[in-house]
Amino acid sequence: MLATLISKELAETLGSTKFRTGAVSCLVLFLISGSLLILDFDHQMAEYNTKRLVHQKLIEQEGKDLMGYGLVQDLPLTPLQGFFPGAQGRISKAVSFTLSYEPEQVGSVEGLKVEKLFPTFSLTFLFTILMPLVAALLAHGLICREKQQGTLRLIMANSVPRSYLVWAKWLGGFLPLFLILSVCSLGVLVEIRLMARNFSLAGQESQLLLIFLTAVLLLSVFFTFGLMVSSLCHHSANALVGTLAGWLAFSFLVPSLGAYLAETWSPLPSVHEITNQKLQIARNYDEKEHAISHMRLEEWGPYLEKIGKEMDEEHRKLDEWFAQQLSNQVRLARHLTLISPVSAGTYLLTDLVGTGINKEQVLVQALRRYWEQFKHFHIVEIGRRTVDPQWYASHLPPFRVSIGSEIGLHYFALLVLFNILFSIITHRAFLRYEVV
């Protein structure tokens, strides 16, 4: 009986205008977005390669003088970052290092472009926001519309167990959706193979498979959610509103409110406050340094070393304290936003690709470590010597960072939990559902 019900649902879904229109729309959307992203990323790679050459040439020409004016290093750019931008999207691709100031992001004024008024929607947006909407909308009328049409009581008149009907609705509705997602994803991969000139995704098959699985899981959560709303409503128009309200809450409200509330409840000192405190530490060091004029010559060395260590220790404590505050805020924001499956899906996707929150912090740490190496190279290795720019360019420590990817199993588990929760509510609601 279950098999009969599933095949009936499958046939109905696959044969419906609704499914065909949805499938064609999704395919067109993915192919167009995919091609736009590929062209956009090609353009970004061209910009990145040009700038990297310029900055390399600058080092070879100007050499040591750059330590005062700013040595620019370009951050690595990977294709998946272009398709799934995440937390790292905020950090620009070039960072300037000087001896006196913290590393800062730099960009040219000509790089400010009007096209940012109409951004291309990334694959993160398509997988976490649009496809779940499609899934929820396809599911929202599965039960209540049958009731409105009067066919539900005819089915139940055949002594069909209610749980069978729910499973049949779920499987019969979700499998075609899975098919749509598979075809769309394959379409994008084929496009990348055919259109991409400056990059390829070879060697990242396992990552791509995990990304696909994440998208399937997120899709199933929202499909189950739509089915749940359908089992709670008796009119398809109300089910539509409930589904949309849920999608809006999960996709926009909870994630952005969560981050904002975390900022309000666990505020961070601004970068200027930290910079001012560091400047104060430096001023204190300067004042202490003046005290050597009252000391004997042989006492200078140990005294300077002592106050230098004290200054480094104060800097370290300040940095650690700030890192702790930041970590608290990030943790609170993460917990608040995880009420939404979209947040869990986004964290999972971006961690897989290497643009997640943890990876952003890895990049920040790598930049700070490089700054220490940069200062050491100039102060200790070069010192006051005059060096040839070519020598400088060949001996300058290279900036390397390996971001890698991470599988957030707890996010997987959370998405499965959402699925189970919505499924339980659906079953319970349908057990009491009036079919007439």
Next chain:
Amino acid sequence: MIGHIVRKEILNNLRSIRVVTLIGICLFLGIASILIFTAQFEQRRESYQANEKAHAHRLENAPHTWWLYLAGYDFSVPPPKLSIFSQGLSGQIQGSYRVKEEGAYRTEEAIGYQNPILGLFFPPDFLFLARLLGGLMALLVVYDCLVREREEGTLLLLFANALPRHSFLLGKWLGNYLIIAVAFPLALVLGILLSTALFGVSYSLQELGHLGLMGLFILAYLAVFCSLGLLISVSARSSSTALLMSLAGWVLLSVVLPGLGKETARSLWPVPASGRVESQRYQVKWQLHGELERALEAIEYDWTRTDLSQQKDQMERKQFEKQSDRIWGLTESYLNQLNRQEAVLATLSRLTPGGSLVHLNTGLAQSGQDDLQRFRRSVWAYHRDFTRYCLDKMAAVGNETSTRFDDLPHYSLPVWNFRSWMAKEWVDVLLLLLWNVLFFLIAFVRFLRVNLVF
């Protein structure tokens, strides 16, 4: 008779949970968005003030003019207040910048001092909500206003009363539009009041005027989708088909088509990577520095010259002026090409009503295309002023003499002008009206031929 139909539609909609919920959601999200962005605006304004202090401190500690010329002078651009309602390109414009010998650059805050989650989930601004959600809401309210009546058989009953078709259609449109038109303007007004009460943000008369206009344009935009929804309702044979067509139309007009403009503009009017013009600027710098060094070497051992030092200063100044002119020439040529590409993008983006709305509202919020283009030029014009200042200063007091820079000209943003904004944007106003008329007329023509029963 139209009045009766309008009243009937309004009452039906007010009794419908779907419509009331949709309006409630848009109202809530609109107000929440305004409040979140007001809080962010306050933070950005504080950051701007702190940056200004840091820049002043850096200038005070500049050892001499030659260092200032090479290392650069920093300045900040404040966030425009109306970016609370329409972010547009304000994120591109507002921030810190540095002008130095070979160019003008944008610098961001030091890395690692912000919560990275803010980069992952950026909240939608009011304009984004109105554009995407407003359009969707309008379609979802109107999509079945006609087709449902056909399905239920009430359409036939209505037309048994000798009701003119045009009156009926106009009544339907008005009745639904008046309901749709409530949410966003109300959210705007409440958002302004709450942001004033909770955050102490005050708005001048001019800013309120701009907000009023933004609200009007949003209403015009919602009217477009109301007309589109009516057209879909006339054309569809069932409610579920009408729903699908509405969603497909929304995805096409709000998601797909706006994104196509960028790549099409790049293909039709390609512009080299900005890194290339940066490279060319450095080439000019190195080439002219090399020439200067050789010229200075040539006169170095000429013992017959009594004014050697003065001669050297004059040669340096001429060379740096030449460098500044050539750099400006390269940049101006690049900016002209970029402006032309962006003009193509602007034209293509106007193929959708959302594009017109974005241009109108971002222009009013001083975060639009023209603002960015004027801003880019003004920064480079300031670069020339800065170069001239440094050269004059070095000529007056010497390259490496410690001096104060109280007389350094400060950067000021180009002044926004309503007339020049209107001169460019009247096209968008016209386009929004045109979309409305077009969809309504097509709906009317189709409705004249529609069977009142299936």
